Amino acid sequence: MEQQGKVMPKGCLRLGKRSILEESISRLLAEGIERIVIVTGHLKEQFEPLEDRYPQAVQLVHNPHFADSGTMYSLYCARHHIDADFLLLEADIVYERRALATCLKSPDDNVVVLAGFSNTHDECFVETRNGRLVGISKDRRSLGSEVTGEMIGICKISHALFSVMLDTADDRFRETRHLDYEMDWLVSAARHVFISCLVIEDLMWCEIDDQAHLIYALNEVYPGVRQRDLDTDECDGQRVQSDLSKFKTIGFFDERDIIVRHIIDLFTTVNEHKIRACIMFGTLLGKLRHDDFIPWNDNVDIVIFDFGAFLEHCVPDLERQGYTIEPDVRGGKRMGCHIFREDGAKVPGKPRLRFPWIGIWEHEAGEDGLVVLPPEDIRYRLEDFLPLGEANFLGIPVGVPHDPTAILNTYFDSETWMEFCQLPYRDHRNGGKLTGFSDDKFKVQTVLDYLAAEADPLPQRGGPGMMLEDPDRWKFPALAKPESDGAFCYHIQRRISVWFSVRLARHIGPNAATGLDLIFGVAAAALVLMEYWLWGVVLIQMFGIFSCVDGEIARIRGRASRIGDFLDTLTDRVTEVLLVAAIAISLCGRVDPLSALSAGLALLGAVFMLTTSSEKFRSAWQMGYPKRKLERLFSLFCAGSEGRLLILSLGLVVGDLTENSSIMLWLLWGLAGAVSLNFLVRIGLVCRHFKDGERPGS
CATH class of the missing domain: 3.90.550 (Spore Coat Polysaccharide Biosynthesis Protein SpsA; Chain A)
Incomplete structure (x- = not known):
């Protein structure tokens, strides 16, 4: 050579x-x-x-x-x-x-792979003793009698x-x-x-x-x-x-509505009594990775940080609502409890338990300040849990750890949980028995694609397809996001979008819906630019509805993704910029051009500051900014893009029907001022409600 x-x-x-x-x-x-x-x-x-x-x-x-x-x-x-x-x-x-x-x-920590003898006259012979490496040499005569193979590298x-x-x-x-x-x-x-030394004779x-x-x-x-x-x-x-087919055998099937009701009742009760609680383990992973349950998960895990107060105040309320609270005692020590209804399915080998149930975990703080959730022995940093955040999960405001990414990185001892998954190792429907499934890792998208391909047109059991079988289960507000939707979006657009979402989810994915949304937005801007204001308003509202549809399809199909969230946010920003620019340019032929362009730029600048604050909040707290909860007045008309587009739509309609374009000009200036004020108020609200040591929203 x-x-x-x-x-x-x-x-x-x-x-x-x-x-x-x-x-x-x-x-x-x-x-x-x-x-x-x-x-x-x-x-x-x-x-x-x-x-x-x-x-x-x-x-x-x-x-x-x-x-x-x-x-x-x-x-x-x-x-x-x-x-x-x-x-x-x-x-x-x-x-x-x-x-x-x-x-x-x-299973050995150190391994040398050997092949059988090749007789190529350039071998690197390996001497072993009881499978253990002893010597390596190109001269076989320099080794002992137990030469078992050739080193391959x-x-x-x-x-x-x-x-x-x-x-x-x-x-x-x-x-x-x-x-x-x-x-x-x-x-x-x-x-x-x-x-x-492992020998593969015929390698x-x-x-x-x-x-x-x-x-x-x-x-x-x-x-x-x-x-x-x-x-x-x-x-x-x-x-x-x-192995992929086994992902279809575990999950909440017909019990999905029941367990969702359990979660609603539990968090309504703990929030009423100001008890700190957050979703954990597979439930938290489902929220972050799927914005839903993991399709092959069949249990809900929640950590209670004020367990004594929970027993005193919440348990009696839950029992009055028809729930049974069964202490989880192992080795004479209490380790949380199970919450279920007596009309649930009987669990083999556990006569007092019913499926589905919620597993409540009681935390312990070690001398080193780290948190343990017995019987697990994984140690978490307290500051990764507290102060708790809040997020929308299946239309329910639930508690989440302060830094959910750090919590899951610690739990899995890996940072690949968004991209890779494993078969469930327990079947809770059958008493938590070990499934015996392999522990191989699969790409999450591979599993989701398989489940989607395997789903029947009218499937009867789990997987993403199962979620489409009964449109009634997705009635408003099941797919809404109450903590971040503006008033117009939550009460009007969500009621319309869910009709489209349930029917389109069988045929297109969330990213395709985002593409349709972008088409509506660009077309609306083009019509406004050509001074077809009323037709532009129609497409602006279609854009607003389909801004809801893409996320709803993702939740229905259990296929939420980071790229989907990125494209959705990008589409909203691009469309709003195009629409404001189109309005300002269209006004140039009707009012003073300098005033029109200045008003448009002022509004875009204010929107940029406000949306930047939302995105920075999301990156810092790993959750959407709860504008509907903290900014009720602003959420009516300017805190979210749907409110701003509603105001612009009303201005376009009034301006076109009255043929008074100055209304639209003053509306741009007024909206720019309102958005700027909203930005300043938001800074104060974040500093007040989310400073260290306080629970968000408390």
Whole structure:
């Protein structure tokens, strides 16, 4: 490979459509690896396209001493990017994907993957003893009698073992950087640490070191590897389909309306008595990820922070409403309670319990100030919980943690819960029995797409399709957002939009509805600009209605997303800017042009400040600003875009019918002043109601 190696690193060689290294990246991603660090050396620029193609996964690290160092030093160069256990692969190997799967599934912390003997005359033999690494050498005669296979260049390394290497690395590299990780590190470490050797006897693989290896790889190994990977993918696909079907077996099915009623009654009661309560665990995740229940979740979890007061004041009220409160006692210790109705379904093995129920969690504060929710032992920061926030969930104002993202990051010990999910591990309908489902991770969108595709036209049970079977369950105000909707939106537009939402949810997704909304908005602005003011008003109101429809479809289908929220907000802002600009320009031919444009710019500036305050509030408190609750007067006409567009619509109608355009001009100035005043009042309200130590809205 001397001549070819001068112009191309071995990992960049192509046996198929992609380079050896990129095919390896694809295998790693298919096995769930999310971050890949590649140490480059010679011709490092040839690796840079990989970082562009896989920006979320691939990171390049350069070894500046590649010409006079070995593989151990290359690994050392990546030390600042390794903070957990990892897979270690060589870049110039061709191998089957199952080598990765076998390595990852091993329960051992440190693993070296071996293949059967290939007789290629360039083998790296491995000696083991009872499955434990003893020695590695290209000279088989230098090893003992128990040589079990050949090293292929795939290992699983624990962070603890890697730390041992780092402890002595600097001293060793002062003598020489020509050290290899296999013989100069793993073998010596194996004397003190158990390093497992897994042999895959029939594994197809090869390393490309010279022209003969390249020809062998092209003609013998690569075709076989491709076919075996295809067979593996087919088997995996069948297994994935089988696992996906299990998502349909757990959830609130016919009991959905019942559990929603439970939540309404509980939060109405705790709010009346000023008891601090918030949704938690899967219920909180459902709110953040789906703006609904997780379709495959069948329990509701709520944390009560004033449990004594809850027992004293709320329990009697709930019992008068027909609820049973059953203490959850384990090992003689109370750990919250269950709330349910006696007419619920009987639960196997738990004669006193009924399904569905709400699980109430009682918190404990440790000496270190961290919060625990027994019997769970996860420790949370108190400031991530308190002061509690408030959010709309299924049309119900509910408490949420102060920083729900931090709470879920702590609970899952990961930040990927918005994108990935797992099968439920308990079936609460059957007494909380373990489901026995695999703990594989799935992309959330993959699961939602599967459930949507599997839903019958008139489905009878769970999944997103189930939500469409009975339009009556979505009657107003089930899909409304009472804490953030303005008065006109909540009382008028929501009553109309729900009719469209229930019927369109069978045929289009929320983003398509947002697209229709944008079309209405742009068309309305165009009609106003052409001075068809009355027709423009009609489309402005259609825009307002469809501004509700997209979010309602998302809640019906359980498919709320960050990109959907982004597009929805962007559509509202773009349309309002276009409409105000169209009105101002249209007025230029009827009144003084300078006055018209000044009024339009003043209104746009005021709206910019007000909407910026809303978005900043959302980013700071992880919830929508409760303008309907705190700004009742302003919410009638200027706090939300629906109120401002209503006032502009009324002005357009009156101005057109009376042929007095000055009405519209003064309306622009008046609305600009009202929005500016609203902005100043909002600053004061936020400082008053949301300062540290107080519950929002209290």
